[in-house]
Structures are given as C-alpha cells and as structure tokens.
Amino acid sequence: MKKVIIIGGGVIGLTSAYFLRKAGAEVTVIEKEEFGMACSKGNQGWVCPAIHEPVPTPGLVAESLQMLMKKDSPLYIKPSAMPQLSGWLTQFMKYCNETDFKKGEKALLTTSKHTLSLFDDIQKDGVDFELHKKGMLFVFLYEANLKKKLERLESVSQQYGHQKPEYKSKEEVKALEPALSDNVKGGIFLENQYHIRPESFSKGMVEKLKEMGVKLYSNTEVIDIEKQDNHITSIKTKDETFEANAFLLAAGAWSDDLGKKINYKLPLTAGKGYSITITNPKTELDHPLYLGDLKGGVTPFHHAVRIGGTMELSGKNLRLDKKRVQGIRYAVSQYLEEEIQGDNEEEWGGMRPMTPDGMPAIGGIPHLDNMYICTGHAMVGLAMAPVSGKMISEIILSGKTDFDMEAFSPARFEKS
Ligand SMILES: Cc1cc2nc3c(=O)[nH]c(=O)nc-3n(C[C@H](O)[C@H](O)[C@H](O)COP(=O)(O)OP(=O)(O)OC[C@H]3O[C@@H](n4cnc5c(N)ncnc54)[C@H](O)[C@@H]3O)c2cc1C
Numbered sequence: 001m002k003k004v005i006i007i008g009g010g011v012i013g014l015t016s017a018y019f020l021r022k023a024g025a026e027v028t029v030i031e032k033e034e035f036g037m038a039c040s041k042g043n044q045g046w047v048c049p050a051i052h053e054p055v056p057t058p059g060l061v062a063e064s065l066q067m068l069m070k071k072d073s074p075l076y077i078k079p080s081a082m083p084q085l086s087g088w089l090t091q092f093m094k095y096c097n098e099t100d101f102k103k104g105e106k107a108l109l110t111t112s113k114h115t116l117s118l119f120d121d122i123q124k125d126g127v128d129f130e131l132h133k134k135g136m137l138f139v140f141l142y143e144a145n146l147k148k149k150l151e152r153l154e155s156v157s158q159q160y161g162h163q164k165p166e167y168k169s170k171e172e173v174k175a176l177e178p179a180l181s182d183n184v185k186g187g188i189f190l191e192n193q194y195h196i197r198p199e200s201f202s203k204g205m206v207e208k209l210k211e212m213g214v215k216l217y218s219n220t221e222v223i224d225i226e227k228q229d230n231h232i233t234s235i236k237t238k239d240e241t242f243e244a245n246a247f248l249l250a251a252g253a254w255s256d257d258l259g260k261k262i263n264y265k266l267p268l269t270a271g272k273g274y275s276i277t278i279t280n281p282k283t284e285l286d287h288p289l290y291l292g293d294l295k296g297g298v299t300p301f302h303h304a305v306r307i308g309g310t311m312e313l314s315g316k317n318l319r320l321d322k323k324r325v326q327g328i329r330y331a332v333s334q335y336l337e338e339e340i341q342g343d344n345e346e347e348w349g350g351m352r353p354m355t356p357d358g359m360p361a362i363g364g365i366p367h368l369d370n371m372y373i374c375t376g377h378a379m380v381g382l383a384m385a386p387v388s389g390k391m392i393s394e395i396i397l398s399g400k401t402d403f404d405m406e407a408f409s410p411a412r413f414e415k416s
Helices: 011-022 060-068 079-094 098-124 143-160 170-176 198-212 252-260 322-335 378-398
Strands: 003-007 026-030 075-077 136-140 166-169 186-190 194-196 215-217 224-228 231-236 241-243 246-249 269-279 289-291 296-301 304-313 344-354 361-364 371-375
Touching: 003 011, 011 026, 011 198, 011 246, 011 371, 011 378, 060 075, 075 079, 079 304, 098 143, 098 194, 098 378, 136 143, 136 170, 143 186, 166 170, 170 186, 194 198, 198 215, 198 378, 246 252, 246 378, 252 344, 252 371, 269 322, 289 322, 296 322, 304 322, 344 378, 361 378, 371 378
Parallel strands: 003 026, 003 246, 026 215, 075 304, 136 289, 246 371
Antiparallel strands: 136 186, 166 186, 224 231, 231 241, 269 304, 269 344, 289 296, 296 304, 361 371
C-alpha cells in the first residue's frame, strides 16, 4: 500500500487526504496549527463553479493602477510591500492578457463542471457539513456592471455548458431578497450553485478522515524536508521524522517557504481577504449575494451571516487592517436597506495562496520523483478542493489522470 504524507491541513490537504484514502493509500496529514483554521476558515463559502476564472484579467493593471494603491479599494497593494512583491507583480502583470486568460479560464471552467457533483458525492458518503443549494444572486448598483457580468456569464454558459444566467429586474431581485436597498438596480440569478459553511466542511472532513483511518497530526509544524538525489526520503517536525513513499505539499500560502527547502521556486504570494461573521443576524437573507460593483459578498448560513471580500497584497502576514474591514462594511451598506446587526461579530483575515497566473499548481514537483504539490487556488480553493483532491490523488497513485493538467502544471513557471 502506498504511504502518503500531506503537509498542510487546510481544505486542500484534507480533501486530498480523503481521495487518497478512498483510493487505498495509507495517509498522514500534518498541520502546524488546527485543521482548517487558516484561509479555509472564514471565507465566503461559495461553491459557484460558473464564476471560476484566473485572477489576472486582460487590462486589469492598466484599468486599476490608481485604484491599487487606495487603501479602501477592493484590490490593494501595500506600497511598503512593493520591494518584496515586485518579482511576483511583474509576472502577474504579464499574465493580464487575453491569451493567458482564455487558456486559464478554459482549464478552470472545464474542471469546475465536476464541482457540484463531487460535493454531493462527498455528502452522500457521510461527510457531515452545512450545504445550501440556493443559487447565487448577483446584485448591482450600476446597470453597466450588470450588463457586463450578464454577457460574461452568458458566454461562460454557451462555451462551457455552465448554467444559463437569468436576468432579474429591480423588482424581481427585491422579491427574492426584500432586505436589498433601493440602490440596487437589478441582478442576475444562477439557480444551481451551492454554498457551504467552510468551518463545517473542514470539521466534517476531519471526522470522516479519522473514521477512515487517516493519521492526523495538528499543532505539528513541518520544519524540514530530506532529499537524496531526486527522491524525498522524509520530512521533519520538531520532535519526529516521518517517512513515506510520496509527499504532498498543500500548505496554502506557506507552500513556497517549504518549496525552497527542496529548491523548488514556486512564485507564490498571499492575497489577503477579510470577513465579518455576524451571529443570529436580525436581517433575513435567503441567498448568497455577489456584490457586483464593489467586489464583495454576503453569505447567509444557519444562524449567521458572513460579509467579506477584498484582495490585499501586503506580503505574508495576518494583520487585520481595520480600514479595509470598514471598507467591507461600507460596500455591503450600499446594497442593503439596513446594516446587518446580530448578537456577535467576528472579524477575520485569511491569506489566499496566489500564483502570478492566478492558477493552482497541481501535480509532481519538477525534478523530484515522489513529491507533489496542490496549492495556489486563490479565490476558489474551497470550491475547487474536491476536484483538486481527486486530480492529485490520481496523479500520486497512478501517475496519470483523465483531467487536462497542462494549465495546472507545477513546472510551468520554470519555463517563464
Ligand atoms: C475573504 C475570503 C473569501 C473567500 N471566499 C471563497 C469562496 O467563497 N469560495 C472559495 O472556493 N474560496 C474562497 N476563498 C479562497 C479559499 O479560502 C482558499 O483558496 C482556500 O482556503 C485555500 O485552502 P488551502 O488548504 O490551500 O490553504 P489553507 O487553508 O491556508 O491551509 C494551508 C494549511 O497549511 C498549514 N501549514 C503551513 N505551513 C505548514 C507547515 N510547515 N507544516 C504543517 N502545516 C503547515 C497551515 O497552517 C494551513 O492550515 C476565500 C478567501 C478569502 C480570504
């Protein structure tokens, strides 16, 4: 039986463990803190496969150069972090073109066609988590933004067979969500999309993995990786050495630090985002809301609502920038009749693992015969976790998969 060790117990590491174990591997997951408590914790919980696309979009940099330095803008680059980010940013800017975007969206939108059924299968298999099938409601303050998004979703539907978007007038969106403000000019509804409570997914996965016999180590940091020629022999924590046939690096925004130990230079940075979770909210909401003009979101869960968004490039840190958290509250206030109030509020920040082409790196690490990586899922890591776990488990256990992996190849940055 193949013995696999996974470094990192976020949603990607846990779901990879699930598929590897299902396929018969002996699996160990090593997590430096608690499972699922880093970026996989406070995210919006959207499983909305029709909106997957690479982060660098054509014209993004030219359009938003001024906006990038504004502290309350949805995409913000901290000026003091510029020197450390400059290499990554230079590459990112290169990817803001039509050809790379089209190549990336094809890979993401083809892959994401499997997303919903995989979540269904995981739930049917007994993983206990909070899953909602309420669709996604996109709401807009400006008609021009609505039109642009509608065209985009229609083209995604025609080209890739994702769900057809339904235009909703001002009255129709208000009928769907009476809490919306009169500022909202209209919307788009995608009926067959899911959302889940991210914390419940990691918790449910951990329970299931225990039941399946996966060895789980929390509060155990991997500090070194031992290599002989092109073969990884073991990994080290403070107290122990772990040996296996194969190793999977799924350490989210920290994956590049571990990669350096084996001379694998993955260009990765942290795209920080924030959320505020309000428990027992007074405002009633039935659908997750995609705030189409201000790039934020509102997600209703059982007994809670989460508002969140923003993309901050400020290096690897979890500092909570109050001004940017305030920016999220402001954005949401534009769309709702009243501010959401509840019993308690938790402010949270998480670091999305971001490659410069906005695509995950999934596959074998170049020049090594038994070490693999699965990270860089940026804005869609929760939604992509099952399909990524399935792909990487097939690659590790059989050396091949039916998925087209070219756009996800971990070797692609070696060429550039
Ligand atoms: C505000 C916000 C909203 C988002 N909304 C959505 C959404 O709606 N839908 C969606 O699909 N995605 C969303 N995302 C993105 C999603 O949260 C991430 O893509 C995903 O959580 C990444 O998962 P991960 O397992 O790669 O990383 P993480 O969850 O960060 O897990 C990596 C783990 O590795 C561990 N680790 C690191 N180094 C070591 C080491 N040396 N030894 C052992 N363990 C180590 C860390 O402690 C961590 O637990 C959002 C993100 C943010 C910030």
